[in-house]
Amino acid sequence: MRYGFFPGCAYKTAAGYRESVEALNRALAIQLVEIPDWNCCGATAVFSINSSVALVLSGRLLALADLHGFDEIITVCNACYTTLRKAIHMMEHHPELITEINKHLKTETLQLKRLLPVRHYLDVLANDIPEMRWRKVKQSKSDSDLRVAAYYGCQLTRPWKDQGQPERPDVLEQFLERLGVTVIEHSAKTLCCGASHMIPYAKDCAPLVSRIIREVRKKNGNIIATICPMCQFNLDAGQGRLNIPGTPIAFFTQIVGLALGIDSKDLGIDKLLVPMYKISDNKE
Amino acid sequence: MDDRRLQLKFYETHDGKDVLKCIQCGTCSGSCPLSDKMDYAPRELFALIRDGEMEAVLRSNTQWYCVSCYQCMVRCPQEIPVTDLMYILKQMAIEQGISPKTAKMPDLYMTFYREVLKKGRLTEAMLMIRYGMKHPTDTLSNAFLAVKLLKRRRLEIIPQSIKEPKRISYLKSADSERTETK
Ligand code: SF4
Ligand code: SF4
Numbered sequence: 001m002r003y004g005f006f007p008g009c010a011y012k013t014a015a016g017y018r019e020s021v022e023a024l025n026r027a028l029a030i031q032l033v034e035i036p037d038w039n040c041c042g043a044t045a046v047f048s049i050n051s052s053v054a055l056v057l058s059g060r061l062l063a064l065a066d067l068h069g070f071d072e073i074i075t076v077c078n079a080c081y082t083t084l085r086k087a088i089h090m091m092e093h094h095p096e097l098i099t100e101i102n103k104h105l106k107t108e109t110l111q112l113k114r115l116l117p118v119r120h121y122l123d124v125l126a127n128d129i130p131e132m133r134w135r136k137v138k139q140s141k142s143d144s145d146l147r148v149a150a151y152y153g154c155q156l157t158r159p160w161k162d163q164g165q166p167e168r169p170d171v172l173e174q175f176l177e178r179l180g181v182t183v184i185e186h187s188a189k190t191l192c193c194g195a196s197h198m199i200p201y202a203k204d205c206a207p208l209v210s211r212i213i214r215e216v217r218k219k220n221g222n223i224i225a226t227i228c229p230m231c232q233f234n235l236d237a238g239q240g241r242l243n244i245p246g247t248p249i250a251f252f253t254q255i256v257g258l259a260l261g262i263d264s265k266d267l268g269i270d271k272l273l274v275p276m277y278k279i280s281d282n283k284e
Numbered sequence: 285m286d287d288r289r290l291q292l293k294f295y296e297t298h299d300g301k302d303v304l305k306c307i308q309c310g311t312c313s314g315s316c317p318l319s320d321k322m323d324y325a326p327r328e329l330f331a332l333i334r335d336g337e338m339e340a341v342l343r344s345n346t347q348w349y350c351v352s353c354y355q356c357m358v359r360c361p362q363e364i365p366v367t368d369l370m371y372i373l374k375q376m377a378i379e380q381g382i383s384p385k386t387a388k389m390p391d392l393y394m395t396f397y398r399e400v401l402k403k404g405r406l407t408e409a410m411l412m413i414r415y416g417m418k419h420p421t422d423t424l425s426n427a428f429l430a431v432k433l434l435k436r437r438r439l440e441i442i443p444q445s446i447k448e449p450k451r452i453s454y455l456k457s458a459d460s461e462r463t464e465t466k
Binding site: 009010012013014015037038039040042043044045046047048049050051052053056057060082104105107108154155158159161166167190191192194195196197199200201202204208237240270271273 | 358388389393396422429437452455
């Protein structure tokens with residue numbers, strides 16, 4: 001399987017996402033090759049303005065991945081994930097759209113010939129890596145006081161309904177438990193983080209962040225594992241406006257790295273806004 | 285365009301006619317994280333579409349407050365693709381040159397859109413700067429945050445782009461074409 005990695009625009013500046021993904025790739029010998037000259041998927045913004053442009057953006061990325069011989073596109077961002085799947089879904093139902101897209105791509109000597117599957121890196125880690133390899137990498141159990149609340153946000157399970165239950169998925173919990181991480185059950189795992197509305201409407205979005213953090217603390221979690229740069233950013237930076245004890249918001253890859261015994265320096269943990277040493281046991 | 289023509293146009297879009305299946309149960313409104321900020325919650329908006337109040341619909345902030353969380357869509361008992369219809373309404377409002385009273389989200393999306401059309405990639409700092417020229421207070425309130433990000437080496441100041449942005453000038457022709465909202 002050749003994984004074509006689509007980092008997306010928010011990956012590079014995300015709090016230690018790149019560091020931790022690269023550390024895991026090294027430790028587990030995962031070949032994640034960046035799709036050369038990838039472009040932005042357009043996210044919610046472009047589809048809101050003009051779907052032709054949105055489709056051409058996804059089409060270009062799919063054509064590039066195919067041209068370079070990849071079998072699958074791997075994303076690390078929920079928005080990239082659902083935007084690409086949405087475009088593919090439209091193309092599958094209206095094949096004439098592919099002809100339209102190709103008219104544009106032709107000027108760049110690109111052609112969209114097939115629609116590659118799009119998957120999230122979580123899916124790769126949880127399902128593609130043989131148990132043996134995890135066992136080989138994992139150091140003897142490190143004592144940890146982390147009680148992790150998995151947080152999926154919206155656009156992994158919805159609207160698809162094929163990544164576990166759209167409102168109460170558990171792939172991340174099951175995966176983390178396999179690695180010996182303590183996870184907690186809670187009911188905020190697919191609530192909205194505010195997405196890009198956080199920029200103009202930070203005040204309106206504060207209650208959205210607050211209800212997620214409060215729920216996690218009430219259920220005795222002391223750290224949240226995210227799978228999307230925007231979710232991570234909104235929950236991490238959004239706490240600055242709230243008057244509640246700080247709860248660190250990590251990427252799931254950082255938590256996996258810690259569970260494997262990888263040094264926190266190699267996981268970019270110092271880049272979180274609410275620092276990890278803030279883990280406190282005071283329940284609300 | 286008058287209300288009637290706009291309504292027909294909406295019904296002609298791919299899932300537009302689905303609003304006729306709506307049983308006004310309110311599940312969408314009850315599931316929506318931001319419905320209390322909307323001029324009309326989704327259920328109400330669909331009632332207005334059926335009543336032909338298209339101008340009011342397109343002028344409302346509802347579709348612009350939609351964050352695309354798809355919560356309504358997976359819950360709707362009539363399997364109406366509520367979120368997809370919100371996208372259609374946003375595109376229609378832009379096509380018709382109708383913007384809501386608060387233009388923040390259209391401005392933000394437009395800024396994003398233009399950056400990607402030009403560069404093929406988005407640099408978040410550029411988005412903040414350009415959007416901030418129109419809405420300075422939104423950006424200023426984030427200035428402290430910017431300093432914190434800078435300290436953690438998380439602010440990308442060099443604009444990102446694909447290798448030869450000229451090669452994607454066809455995005456501009458796609459922009460002028462717009463496949464009617466499918
Ligand atoms: S959930 Fe569906 S049927 Fe119920 S009001 Fe909303 S759109 Fe109509
Ligand atoms: S997709 Fe939009 S309309 Fe539906 S619940 Fe989410 S924010 Fe509300």
